[in-house]
Amino acid sequence: MDVIWFLVLSAFIFVIGAAGVLTRRNPLVVLLCLELMLNAGNLALVAFSRMHGGEAGQVFALIVMVIAACEVVIGLGIIVAMYRNRLPIDVDEMSELRG
C-alpha cells in the first residue's frame, strides 16, 4: 500500500476532528473530537514509521496514547467538577477567561 493513502486519511480525520472541536457545544463531545485529532496524528506517525522502517514512530504513537489518556482523565475530571457545582455543561457558558 502506498503510504500516502494513510497520510491522506490521517489528514481527513484530523480535519473532521478540528471541525468538531469548533462546532460542538457539549464539552464531552469536544474532548472526543480532540481524541479524533490525536488519533489522526497517531496514524500519521505509524505510517511514517512503516515508511522509514524504524520503530521510533510506533514508540511515539504509544507515548501519544499515554498522553491522550492523561488528558482525557483531567478533562473529564473538570467536567465532573463542573457538573457537581451545578454549572451548565456548555463551552459557550464557560467564558470567564475573557479580556
Added chain:
Amino acid sequence: MWFEQVMFFIAALGALAGALGVVLLRNPFYSVLSLVAHLIALAVLFLLLQAEFLAAAQVVVYAGAVMVLYLFVVAYIGGADEPLGPEGGALARLGPLFAAAVGIELCIAFAASGLEALDSQGADVGTGFGTPGQIGQLLLTRFLIAFEAASFLLLVAAVGAIVLARRRRGLEEEGPAVGPRDRGPRETAVEPGSPARETEVLNVRV
C-alpha cells in the same frame, strides 16, 4: 495485495464514518460509541501498517479503558441532545470552513510535494517489526526517558483527577480545624445509588 487494499478501504471508510459520527451525532452517548468504532477501525489500519503491538494497545487501552471511562462520565452527566446546527454565531459557522482550509492545505502538501518516498511501499522491514519485543526493547533502551516521563505523567494525571473531582465540603459545616477528608468513605452519609457514591467508585478506578 488485493486483500490489503480491500481491508484498507473498509477500515478507512469505517474510520471516516466513525469520525463523522462523532462530530455529527447529537446525542453524546452515540458520539462516544462512534468514536469506539473509529478506534477499532484505526486498529485495523495499524495492523495493515505492521504495528501489531500498537494495534493491540489501541484496542485494549484506548477503546477498552479510556472510552469506557468516557461512557461512565457521559452516563453520569448526561447531556441532552444538542440541537443541530451551530448556535455560536458566525464564529461557529466559520469553524468548519477553516478546518476545511487546513485539510486542503495538507492535501496539497502531500500530493504536490515531491516526496518520492511516499510513492513507495515503504522500507523493507524484518519480521520482528512492530512486535512487542521490538517495541519493548526500544522503550527500555533508546526511549527510556520518554517512557519514564510518560509514566510520571500518568501518576500526575491520576493525582490531579482525584484532586479535581473530590467532594469539597463547606467549612461552615464543620469548623476550621476539620479538613475535607476527615470523613472516611464509609462515613459518607449518602444513599447508595446517589451520584456521590458513584463518583467515589470512579475515583478509585482512576
Added chain:
Amino acid sequence: MSATSYGWLVLAFPVAGMLVISLGWRWLPGRTAGWIGSAAILGSFIASIGALVEMQDLPAEERHLVDVAWTYAATADFRADVSILIDPLSVFMCLVVSGVSFLIHVYSVAYMGGDRGYARFFAYLNYFVFSMLLLVLAANFVLLIVGWAFVGAASYLLISFWYRRGTATYAGIKAFVMNVIGDVGLVIAAFLLLNETGQLDYLGMFERAPEVFEQNDPTIVWACLLILVGAFAKSAQLPLHTWLPDAMEGPTPVSALIHAATMVTAGVYLIARTFPLFDLAPTAADISAVIGTATLVFAATVALVVTDLKRVIAYSTISQIGYMVLGVSVAAYSAGLFHLMTHAFFKALLFMGAGSVIGAMAGIQNLDRMGGFRRSMPFTFITFTCGALALAAFPLTSGFFSKDEILAYTLNRGSGFVILGIAGYLAAALTAFYAFRMVFRVFYGDAVPEAKELEEGHLAHGEPLNPMTLEPEDTDVGFPGPEHHIAERSWPMKFAMVPLAVLALVAGVVGIPGVTDTIEHFLEPTFEESTYAADHPSESAEWVGLAAGGIISIASIYVAYVFFIRRRGITLELRDRYRRLHDFLEHKWYFDELYDAVFVRPTATVGSFGRRVVETDFVQGFIVGGATGIVRVGTSFARAIQTGYLRAYALLLLLGAAGLLLYFLISAS
C-alpha cells in the same frame, strides 16, 4: 568692647527675645512675653548707644568698621560674607529703629492685652526688629537682601496678624506681592552691580564704581533705577504704594512700628546708603526726586478726604516718606535722614494716639463717628496734638526743622528742582490742614456717645466688628481680643507716648541750621565723598525757607480751624459741590481700580484660561486622554479576541496552524 561687637549684640538681643518667646510661650504667664520682648529691644538700644560711643571715639576717617562673622563664599571673582558695617549712617538708623521700637513694644504690652495671640505678636515684633536691624547693619548687598526679605515676611505676618479676618489676609498678601516686586528689582540691581564691579561689599563697590562707570552710563542708571524699584516698593511710593493703606488692617502698634517708623524708611536708607551709585547716575536720582514729589502731593490730596482715621495717617506716611525720598535724591542726605528720625517720632506717636482713640470707640475707626473726646481723654488729646503739630511742621517743632530743611536744599539745587520745591511747600500746606482735620474732628465738636460714656467712666464696649466691612466677628484666636485699651488707663501706653511727644516737640533742636547741625556733622563721615557735599544752601536761604514753611503751616492750621470749628458744615458743602473731585480723591485716584484692571484681571483670566483650556481640555483631555485613548484603541483588537469562548480560541489556534502550514507550503515550493 569694640563698636562691631556692640553691633553684633544689637542683632543678638532681638533674636534671643524671639526665640525665648516663641519657644517658651506656654510657660510665660500674662504679659511676661511682652516684657521680655521689650527688654530685648531695650538691650538692642543700649548696645546701639555702646556702638555709638565706641565709634565716636575713633577719628572721623576711621568711622567705617566692617566685621566679618562668616564667609559664605569666597572664590576668585566673588566673595560673600556675613558681615556688618558700623558707620555713622548705620548707627544712626540702629538708634532710631531700636529706640522707637522699644517704646512701641512697651505700648503694645498694654494695647495687645487680652488678645489670644499675645506671645505670637511679640515674637513677630522681635523678629521684625531683628530683620530691620540686619538690613541697616548689613555690609554687603547679600545680607541687605536677606534683611530686606525678612522684613517683608515680618510685615506680612504682622499685617495678617488677625488672620481670621478676610480683609487682613488679603491686605497681607497684597503687601507681600508688592514687596516681592521690589525684591526682584533689588536683586537684579545687585546682579548688575556685581557683574560690573565684581564686588558685593559696600565699601569695595563704592570704591570700584567710579573706576568702572562713567557719569550716566546706561548700566549704572539701570542699576540705580532697579534699586529705586526696590526702595519704592518698600517705602510705598508711587506706583507701588497701594499696599500701605490696606496694611492698616494690622494692629495699631504694627502700623506704628512698621508702617511709620521703620520698615517703610528702609527705602530711604537704601538710597542714602548707595549714594555713590546715585552720584554716578544723576538721571536716576532726578527720577527719584520727581517720583518722591509726585507721591507726596498725591498722598496729601488723598489724606484730605479719607474717613478712616488710620488711613489718614497712612497716607500721611506715604506723603512724608515722599519728602524723605526727595531729600536723599537731591543729595540732602542728612536732611532726609533727619526727617526720617523726626517722622519716626511723631508718626509713631500719632498712631499710638489713634490706637487709644480707637480703643475708646470699641474698635470703630471711622472719623465720621468720632468727636468730642477732648474732655474724656485729655492725655491722648495732648499727645496727639503734639504729634499733629510736628507733622504740620509748626514752628519750632521737630518736623518744622527737618521738613523745611529738605525743601531748602531742594530749592537750592535750582533749575527744575524749584518746581519740586514749590510742590513740596504746597503739599506742606495740605499736610498741616489734614493733620488738624484729624485733631479737630476727633477731639473737638459734640461728644459722641462713646465719649459721653467715657466721661462718666465707662469704657465703651460695642459689638466686635470688622472696622472696614462692619461685619460682626469673633473674639477668638486670630481676631482682636475682647478688651480695648486707652492710654488714660494703662501706664505702659503712657510711658511710651510721653517720650515721643517730648521728642516730637523738641528734637528739632539737633538740626537748627547754623546753630547745632548735629545730625549733619554726625553723618559727615559717611557722606563726605558725595559730589554735592559742599553744595549747601546758605544759612540765610535756610532761614528764609524755614520762615516760609512756618507761615504756611500756621496759615493751614488756621484754615483747618475755620473749616472744622467755626463753620462746621463747610466741608459737606464743598463735598457736594465738587462731588467728582471728591470721589476721585476718595478712591485714591483710582489706583487700585487701575491695577485691578491692568494686572489682576488679566492674570485671573489667564489663570482661568489655563485651568479650563490648558489643564482640563488640553492636558487632561487631549494629552492624557489621547495617550490612553490611543492605547485603548490600539489594544481594542487584542481585547476583542479575548472573548472567553473556548471555540473562538480553538478557531484561532486552527487559523494559526493553517497559516503556518501555508508558510511552509510556500517556502517549500
